[in-house]
Amino acid sequence: MSEEVEKQCRMPWVEKYRPSKLDDLISHEEIISTINRFIEQKQLPHLLFYGPPGTGKTSTILACAKQLYSPTQFKSMVLELNASDDRGIGIVRGQILNFASTRTIFSGSFKLIILDEADAMTNDAQNALRRIIEKYTENVRFCVICNYLSKIIPALQSRCTRFRFAPLSPEQILPRLDKIIGEEKLNVTEDGKKALMTLSKGDMRKVLNVLQSTSMAFDVVNVDNVYTCVGHPLRSDIERTLQTLLSTEGFEEAYDEIQRIKSVRGLALSDILTELHLFVMRLELPPGVMNKLVIKMASIEERLAKGCTEGPQTTALIAAFFICRDMVSLES
Numbered sequence: 001m002s003e004e005v006e007k008q009c010r011m012p013w014v015e016k017y018r019p020s021k022l023d024d025l026i027s028h029e030e031i032i033s034t035i036n037r038f039i040e041q042k043q044l045p046h047l048l049f050y051g052p053p054g055t056g057k058t059s060t061i062l063a064c065a066k067q068l069y070s071p072t073q074f075k076s077m078v079l080e081l082n083a084s085d086d087r088g089i090g091i092v093r094g095q096i097l098n099f100a101s102t103r104t105i106f107s108g109s110f111k112l113i114i115l116d117e118a119d120a121m122t123n124d125a126q127n128a129l130r131r132i133i134e135k136y137t138e139n140v141r142f143c144v145i146c147n148y149l150s151k152i153i154p155a156l157q158s159r160c161t162r163f164r165f166a167p168l169s170p171e172q173i174l175p176r177l178d179k180i181i182g183e184e185k186l187n188v189t190e191d192g193k194k195a196l197m198t199l200s201k202g203d204m205r206k207v208l209n210v211l212q213s214t215s216m217a218f219d220v221v222n223v224d225n226v227y228t229c230v231g232h233p234l235r236s237d238i239e240r241t242l243q244t245l246l247s248t249e250g251f252e253e254a255y256d257e258i259q260r261i262k263s264v265r266g267l268a269l270s271d272i273l274t275e276l277h278l279f280v281m282r283l284e285l286p287p288g289v290m291n292k293l294v295i296k297m298a299s300i301e302e303r304l305a306k307g308c309t310e311g312p313q314t315t316a317l318i319a320a321f322f323i324c325r326d327m328v329s330l331e332s
Contacts, residue, residue, distance in 0.1 A: 013208045017180055022063045025056055026204075027172040031163045035064055044068075044110070046133060047143040048157060051165030054203030058116055060165075061143045065112055080114040088121075092128040100136040111140045118144045119151035126153045133159050167202020177207060186215050191223040199232060233267050238275045245321040254318050262310075269310045273301050273317070289327045296320035 019025050022032050038044045049057040069077045079099045085091070096113060115121070121129075133142055133156075144160055146152055177196070181188050188211075200206040210230055211221065218225040227234050241261055248254040262269065277297060285293070297320065300313050 013180065013184075013212045014205050017176075017183075017208065019059050019063050020066055022060070022067060025060060025063065026176045027056060027168050028060070028163075028165060031060070031165070034163075035060070039064065039067060044141050046137075046141055046160040048149075048152065048160035048162045049143065049145045049165060050147065050149040050152075050162065052167050052203065053147060054200070054205035054207075055165040055167055056204065057145045057165050058114075061112075061114055061145065064143075065114070068109070068112065077109070078112045078114065080116065082116045089124045089128050092125045092132065096129070097132055100132055100140040103139055110138075112143065113140055114143045114145065116145045117147070119146035119148045123153060126156050130155045130159060168204055169202070170197045173197055173200070173202075173204060173207055176204070177211070180208065180211070184215070186211075186221060187219060188215075188221040189223070192221040192226055195223040195226040196221075199226065199230060231266060231268075231271075233265065233271050233275050237261055237265055237267065238272065238279055241272060242276060242279050245318060246325070251318060251322065254322075255315060258314055258318070262314075269313055269317075270301060270304045273297060273304070285324070285328065286331055289324050289331070292327070293320060293324045296323075 022036055025032055035044075035047075047061070049061065051057060065074065065078050079096070081091070081096070099111065099113060115129075118126075129142075130153075142160070144152065144156065149157070149162075149164075174193070174197070177193060192214075196207050196210055199210060210226060214221045214226050214229040217229050224234060226232075241258060244254050244257045244261075248257065261267065262272070277294075280290075280293060280297070283290070297317070300316050300320070303316075304310070304313055
């Protein structure tokens with residue numbers, strides 16, 4: 001096996017199957033066609049990409065850079081800084097300023113600076129950056145990437161052309177997922193694919209990471225194996241929990257059963273609550289009872305998020321259902 005093939009085998013699928021051309025990207029056709037026009041007309045503005053993780057922001061600008069520069073030019077023409085790098089005011093005035101202010105003699109083109117996860121930059125660093133963007137526009141283009149647009153100062157936003165990357169739909173994810181399954185010769189069931197897309201919530205990176213993890217841990221990628229691999233509650237576990245809360249007579253008996261489900265599956269109460277909420281909303285309960293139950297579940301989830309221990313919150317959840325059961329029986 002050659003060194004290159006061995007390197008490909010060891011590489012995470014997120015990087016192995018990262019698109020290398022703009023045409024390979026699976027979504028956001030309007031954004032891709034607009035950027036393609038910018039490149040063709042050699043009028044690329046400063047860019048600001050924002051949206052949830054795993055929606056193609058970094059892949060888009062890297063594919064754009066590969067289209068602009070040859071492999072030999074890439075290192076000298078592109079500066080990529082991520083959240084893992086120090087990007088305080090010192091880096092902006094040092095590394096970024098040095099890169100932006102120097103011209104490459106033979107390229108005859110502008111350089112590209114990619115600031116990934118820029119919402120982690122301090123306000124001072126962003127303020128220092130806006131002057132560099134103005135001063136060296138002739139020589140360099142910036143691409144600012146973030147998850148939260150509100151964390152980018154207005155002065156920086158106004159200097160860039162903004163593009164929002166929305167979460168991917170299952171219809172957009174499925175063709176690429178099928179292609180990778182074929183390339184890797186995996187045994188994936190239809191319910192396994194559906195589980196991957198349900199868990200990912202439009203995040204392509206999460207789809208590939210969970211797919212790779214599950215395929216390495218199990219021979220078949222099905223719904224149970226996917227949920228087991230990521231420690232997500234199975235539908236059957238949530239149904240059993242709901243059945244216990246709705247029909248068990250004794251408080252202690254209900255507590256013991258829920259604790260058993262949690263310990264056998266290694267589940268967190270917050271995960272159970274999130275899934276339980278979807279089942280509760282399908283119950284046919286009187287409006288007053290439903291309101292009370294949802295408010296109590298929300299309070300439990302808030303307390304868990306603040307760091308309260310799970311034991312007392314489990315008893316609070318059981319108590320909430322017991323109170324609502326009594327309300328229903330009184331109304332009937």
